Amino acid sequence: MGANLRELRRKVQTVQHIRQITRAMKMVATAKLQRIQQIVQNGRRFQEELQRLLAHVAAAATDVEHPYLQTRDLSRAGVIIVGGDRGLCGAFNRQLMESALEFVGSQPVPVEVITVGNRILRYAERSGLEIVGSYEGVERPDDGRIAQIVEQVRAWYESGHVDLVQAIYARFETIMRHPMVSEQLLPLTPEALGERAEQYVEYIFEPAAPELLRELLPRAVEAEIAQILLGTQASAQAARMMAMSAATDNAEDMIVELTRHLNRARQEEITAELLDVVSGARALQS
Amino acid sequence: MPETRTFPTRIVTRAGELFSGEIVGAIIPGADGYFGVKANHAPLVATLGIGELAVTMPDGQGYYFAVSGGVAEVRDNEMVILADIGERAEDIDVTRAEGAAERARARLKGESEEERVDITRVQIALARAVNRLRVAKHRR
Numbered sequence: 001m002g003a004n005l006r007e008l009r010r011k012v013q014t015v016q017h018i019r020q021i022t023r024a025m026k027m028v029a030t031a032k033l034q035r036i037q038q039i040v041q042n043g044r045r046f047q048e049e050l051q052r053l054l055a056h057v058a059a060a061a062t063d064v065e066h067p068y069l070q071t072r073d074l075s076r077a078g079v080i081i082v083g084g085d086r087g088l089c090g091a092f093n094r095q096l097m098e099s100a101l102e103f104v105g106s107q108p109v110p111v112e113v114i115t116v117g118n119r120i121l122r123y124a125e126r127s128g129l130e131i132v133g134s135y136e137g138v139e140r141p142d143d144g145r146i147a148q149i150v151e152q153v154r155a156w157y158e159s160g161h162v163d164l165v166q167a168i169y170a171r172f173e174t175i176m177r178h179p180m181v182s183e184q185l186l187p188l189t190p191e192a193l194g195e196r197a198e199q200y201v202e203y204i205f206e207p208a209a210p211e212l213l214r215e216l217l218p219r220a221v222e223a224e225i226a227q228i229l230l231g232t233q234a235s236a237q238a239a240r241m242m243a244m245s246a247a248t249d250n251a252e253d254m255i256v257e258l259t260r261h262l263n264r265a266r267q268e269e270i271t272a273e274l275l276d277v278v279s280g281a282r283a284l285q286s
Numbered sequence: 287m288p289e290t291r292t293f294p295t296r297i298v299t300r301a302g303e304l305f306s307g308e309i310v311g312a313i314i315p316g317a318d319g320y321f322g323v324k325a326n327h328a329p330l331v332a333t334l335g336i337g338e339l340a341v342t343m344p345d346g347q348g349y350y351f352a353v354s355g356g357v358a359e360v361r362d363n364e365m366v367i368l369a370d371i372g373e374r375a376e377d378i379d380v381t382r383a384e385g386a387a388e389r390a391r392a393r394l395k396g397e398s399e400e401e402r403v404d405i406t407r408v409q410i411a412l413a414r415a416v417n418r419l420r421v422a423k424h425r426r
Contacts, residue, residue: 212331
């Protein structure tokens with residue numbers, strides 16, 4: 001009896017500690033999310049303006065040949081998998097990895113992989129993928145790693161080593177919505193170029209449209225990659241916030257349940273002791 | 287009579303919006319030299335170099351920005367400037383820019399093979415730092 005009571009008390013304490021930790025982690029994730037959410041929104045505006053502009057220039061320079069606009073015969077594909085550095089964010093990283101493996105499996109040619117995020121690197125190694133580059137996650141828009149990653153992706157594709165680059169990441173839409181996305185990064189797709197039927201504007205181009213387009217295309221790729229990196233980081237924090245929130249709720253439920261058991265056990269113990277005393281007294285009397 | 291016709295202008299970088307408002311004119315550091323934009327300018331798309339971007343407000347006040355690379359677009363009497371790097375004069379870290387300029391100058395003087403490899407990069411870094419210091423003089 002006494003042992004049971006002690007054990008229950010210890011269990012309640014343990015769960016209380018867990019709750020403290022998950023609650024703290026939730027708060028940290030919320031704070032980080034708030035900071036990065038603003039960054040992602042700013043970046044999205046920039047990207048939208050750039051895409052709009054690119055569409056205008058592309059409409060005026062339709063005959064321009066650029067490697068980013070040409071679909072090549074596929075002999076090797078590249079995929080950049082962007083995820084989180086840490087766990088405790090539910091199924092976030094695992095889902096990304098499943099999405100990546102699905103893409104790799106669907107390719108008829110050899111696939112090389114660049115990973116962003118320590119968790120993704122570990123999963124990718126375990127899955128036996130051919131990793132040609134790995135980076136930690138990026139939280140700030142002025143992080144030098146963004147330029148490094150952009151550089152590696154561009155060289156990868158421009159050198160002809162891979163003929164296609166796919167990006168697998170978690171697009172940050174809202175705190176509750178951050179779907180896994182698998183999209184083609186290079187060559188640029190018509191959607192990425194924003195080829196909408198807009199009215200044609202007679203611009204003065206400085207320099208001329210073809211050259212301008214060559215200046216803008218790498219910028220568009222860079223903006224897209226930066227947005228993917230930062231957006232996924234925001235998604236990871238949002239996923240962690242939700243996971244830790246659920247864990248805190250679970251801990252609370254468990255504490256209530258365990259406390260009820262504890263009270264009952266204590267009451268039983270007291271009743272048993274009382275019975276002992278009473279029956280002992282009665283035995284003496286008779 | 288002072289120029290009073292205004293047009294909406296936004297200056298945006300990946301890190302955020304630097305400016306948004308009605309202005310009467312702007313001097314823009316194009317890749318091939320500075321040019322001016324006033325109300326009712328013809329539609330234009332131009333790349334930016336490293337330099338000082340100045341906008342004039344209806345009350346005659348000026349705002350100054352250090353920019354490096356990017357594009358400017360004028361369309362329907364509206365201007366959008368997308369800068370690769372851009373800072374308000376007030377936000378420039380002068381100490382950091384001075385340090386960067388000094389390091390770049392020391393590198394350019396460097397004799398060893400190794401130090402000369404990235405000469406263009408160092409020159410760009412120097413141009414950016416000098417530009418920042420110049421624009422920072424406009425801070426209020």
